[in-house]
Amino acid sequence: MRFDVGEKLSLTLFLLLLSIVLPWHLNGVLFLLLVLFRYAFRPFRPVSDASRRRSSALASYLTIVVLLMTIVNGLLIKEGTLWPLPGGFTMSSEGVTFGLRTGMRLLVIAMSLLLFFGSTPIPRLAQFLQSVGWPVQMVMTLLLTLHFIDTVPDRVSLIFTAQEARGAPVRANILARTKAFFLILSPLLLSGIVESIDRSMALELRGFHGGAKLSFRGDETSRGRMTMVSMLFLILSILCIVWIILRWLLQ
C-alpha cells in the first residue's frame, strides 16, 4: 500500500479534527495507535535521523507536560467531586478530566503532525501542492523558505559575533540588550533585502516568470490525483467538522 503525499495529508487533516471530537480515553488509544504507526508502517517512518530525534524528544516532552497539566488543573479547580489530599489540598475530578482531555488531544495533534512532517520532506509536499494547482510562485516561495531556514540562523550568529566584537552590549542590562536586538536585526534585514533583490534578478535571468512548472527529482508518486483513500479521509474530516459545530451549538 503506497501512501502518497495527498493521502497522508488528508489523513493528517482527519486525525487533527478527530482529536477534537474524541473523549480523552479514546484519544489516548488513538495516540498509542499512532506511535505504533510510526514504527510499524513504512510510509510513516521518519525520513532523516534529525526528524527522528526531534519527534522522540517532542513525544517524551509532551507526555510529561500532560501529566503536569492534569495534576495542576486537579489542584486548582474546585468543581466536581473533591478528593481530600494530605496537607489540606483537594484534587477535583472535574479538574483531572479537564487536564486529561486537553493533554490527550495535544498528544494526538503532535503525533499526527510529526507523522506527516517527519516522513514527508518539504520538497515532496511542494511537489504535491504544485500538482494540485498551487501557483508556481507560491511553491517557489515555500522551497526558498527552506533555503533561508538553513542560512538565516548562521547569519544571525555571524552578525551577533561581529557586533559584539565592536562593543555591542549583548550581555549588559535588559535595556542595552533590547538595543542590541535592533543592532542584529537591522543588518539581517538589510542583507535579506539585498539578497532578495539579487535572487529575484537571478531567477528572472534564468527565465523564471511563474509560467512554467517547477520540475522535481523523480516525478513519481503524487500526480495530484484524488485517490479513493484521500477522498475517504476528506469526507470523514467534513463529518468531524459538522460534529464539532453541532456539539458547540447544542452545548
Place this chain on the structure above:
Amino acid sequence: MAPSVSIRSLHYQYFDGAPFALKDLSVHIASGSCTALLGPSGAGKTTLLQILSGIIGAQFTTGKASGSVLIGDDEFRPIPQKVLFPSVGYLMQDASVQLSGIKETVEEELAFALDNMGIDGYERRERVSQALSRLDLGRLANRRPHQLSGGELQRTALASILVARPSLLVLDEPVNALDSLGQQRMVNVLRSLKSSTTVLFADSGIEFALAVADTFLVMQGGSILFSGTRNQFLNSLDSFYDLLPVNQWSELVRKWGKTTVHPRVAGLLPL
C-alpha cells in the same frame, strides 16, 4: 553565430535626478571576441553588463536611458526592456545567490533554466550532461549545492547559464573570490568559449584579464577611457596607475622593456 555588440552614446540614470551611471558611452565589441571590461568600483561596469542582459530594463522601471544598443542584429532604442535570456547569459558576482537555492542536486540546478524554456526529455539530459562535462562538474552532479566550495559554486552557476547556450555571455567579476587554481580553471573555460560565444567580463584586477582577454576596455565615471588590444593595453599601463592595480606590473614592464629579459621571465610574463 556569436553576435557583435555596438553601443552608441548611451546615457543611463537609475531614476530621474540620480547621478549618471553611464555617460555618453560608445563601444564596439567584435563577434566571438573575449573582452575584458576593466575599471574601479562605481565606474559603471555592472550597470553596462546588466543593460546588455536586459535585467535593468525589466526590473528598474524608473530608470532613464538614451542612445542605442545593438546586439547582433537586434537594435534596442535605448536599452533592452526585457531579459534577453536565453540569447544573453549573465553570471552574477555572487555565485551562491545566482543558484536557485531550491534544488536538491547540482544536476537539477542546471536543468532549472531548461524547465523555464520548456525543454525536456532527451535534449534536456543531453544539454545538462554536456554542461557538466564542460565545467568538469561530473563527479559533483549529485552533490547538494550548499556543500560546494566557492570555486565549485562558481562553475555550477556558469554551467547553469551555459545550458541555455547563450550567444553573448557577460560575467560580473568572475574570479575575485577564487584562489589561483579556481582562476586557472575559469581561464580554460573562457578560452573554450572563444569564437563560438562573444564573452564580456568585468574585473577590478588585471591578472585574469591579461591571461584570457584579447580586447581590453577601461571604464571610468560611466564612460570608456581606453579600448584596444592586449599590447596596446600593456604599453599604456602607466596611464591607469590609480584606476587599476597595475603599479608593480607597470614598473616591471617598464624595466623589462629596457633590460634584456632572461628567457624564464619571458615564459612567466603573461604576454
Place this chain on the structure above:
Amino acid sequence: MIQFDNISFRYAHDIEVFRDLRLGIEAGEQILIVGPSGAGKSTFLKLLNGIVRPDSGDVMVGGLSTRKHPTSRLAAEVSVTFQNPAHQIFASTVLQEAEFAPKSLQRKNPRERAQEALRLFKLNEQAKSHPYDLSLAHRKLLTLASAVAADTPALAFDEPSVNLSRPEQLILLEAFEVLKKSGKTILIVSHDLELFLPICTRVLILDDGKATFFDAPEALVRNQNPLRHSGVRLPLVHRLRPYCGLSPIPHPGA
C-alpha cells in the same frame, strides 16, 4: 602588546585548530597573517577579544587576560572587524554607523572621532548618505573607518582588501600609513600578499595548528618553503622583480 602563551584550541567537531601556539606582537607592529583557508585565521582574530576562549593557555591583550575579561572590555583594547560589511552595517546614515563604536566604548566626543575616521577613508562627503546607497567597495571602507573611529591601541582586520578596487586600495594604504605613524598595532588577515607585503613589519603563516613562519617579509622571499607548504604562492610580481634587477619587495609608496 599581544601575547599568545601556548594556546591550544579545538572546535566542537574536534578539528584541532591550534596546538601550543606561542607568539608575541609588540606595540606599533603591522602583522600580515596568511595561511590556507581553514587554518584558523579567523579563529585567531576571535581569540583576541574573547569571542572564542582557548582550551588551554591564555591570550593577553594590552595586559588584560582574555580569560578573565568580557569581550565588551577587551573591545576597548583591540577592535576586530570581520570580512562581510553586510554583517555589521545597521545604521541609516554613514556617520551614525561610524559613531557606533566610539559611543558604545564611551569615548569622549564620539562624533568628532567618527568624522575624523571618515575623513581618513575619504567618506566625509557621504556622511549623511545611507550606507546602502554607497557601492560595496565604499561600504567596506565604512567598516574599516568604523573600527578606526573606536581609537583602540590595536586593530585587527579579516580580509580588508576584499571587494576593494584600485582607488579604494590606495585609500586603504594611505590610511594604514597614517595609523602606522600614530603607533597603532595592526593585524591583517589577507590572501592579497601583493598589496600588504610592502607595508607589514612581519608575516605570520598559520598552517595546521602551528605558526610555521613569523619574520620580516624579506626573510619570507629568501625562505619560501613555509609559504609553499601552506599552499600560498608568492605573487608572480615579487618572483619576477629580481630577474629585472629590482628588490623583491617594493618599498611603500612605490
Place this chain on the structure above:
Amino acid sequence: MLQTRPTSGSFFILMTKTVREQFQLEIEGAGLPFVAFCIALNLSAGQLAAALKLPIYLDSVGTVLVAVLCGPWSAISAGVISNVLASAFGNPAMVFFAPVTAVIGGFTGFIASHGWFRRWYIVPLGGILQGALAAIASAPIAAYLFSGVMLAGTDVLVLYFRSVGNTLLQSVFFQGLSSDPVDKTITYILVFLLCRNLPIRLLQRFRGGNNLPHNKAMDRSYAL
C-alpha cells in the same frame, strides 16, 4: 516626488482580483524571495531573543515586514506558511493558529497601504489595535481546542482568571489582551525603526515601497 510602481491599493480593491492574481501582483520585483526570507525570520526571531535572554518572542516580525513592503495577501500567506512550518519544526499547536497570523498579515497590510507606517506616532496605535484583534481571533481557538493551555508562561494567567470566576473563553481572552497588544506594539515599533530610512534604491524594488517614509535628502546622494 519619485513615483514607484502603484501601491497595492486599498484592501477593498483587492477583493475584486482573485487571491492568486493579487499574490502575484504583490510579489513583483524582489517580493518572492523576500517573503521566503521573512518566513525564516519569523521562525528564528525567537532563537535570537533567547540568545539575548529577552522575554519577548516576536514571531510575527517577518509577517509585518511582508505586509509593509509587499502587501496584505502575501503577508497572509507568509503568516500561514510560518505557522505550518513552525508546527512541523517543533511547536505542534501553531498550525491551529494560522488564522490568527492571517488576520495579523491582512490587517497590517491594510493599514500599511493606508500609510500608517509613515509617521512614528501612528505605529503604536496600529500595534495596540492589532494586539486586540489577535487576542479576539486566538481566544476561541485557545479556549475550545486547547482549553487555554498553551505550554507557555501565560498559562498561569489563564488559571488565575479562571479561579476568580471567569468562564474559560473570557479568561483566555483576558490573557490574550494582557500580552498580545504589548507583543504586537513592540513588533510594529521594531519594524518601523528597521524600515525607517531605507534608501530609494532598495525600496523601489518592492510593491509596497511607497508605504514607508524615505528621506528626501538621500535621493541626491545616490551612487551605485
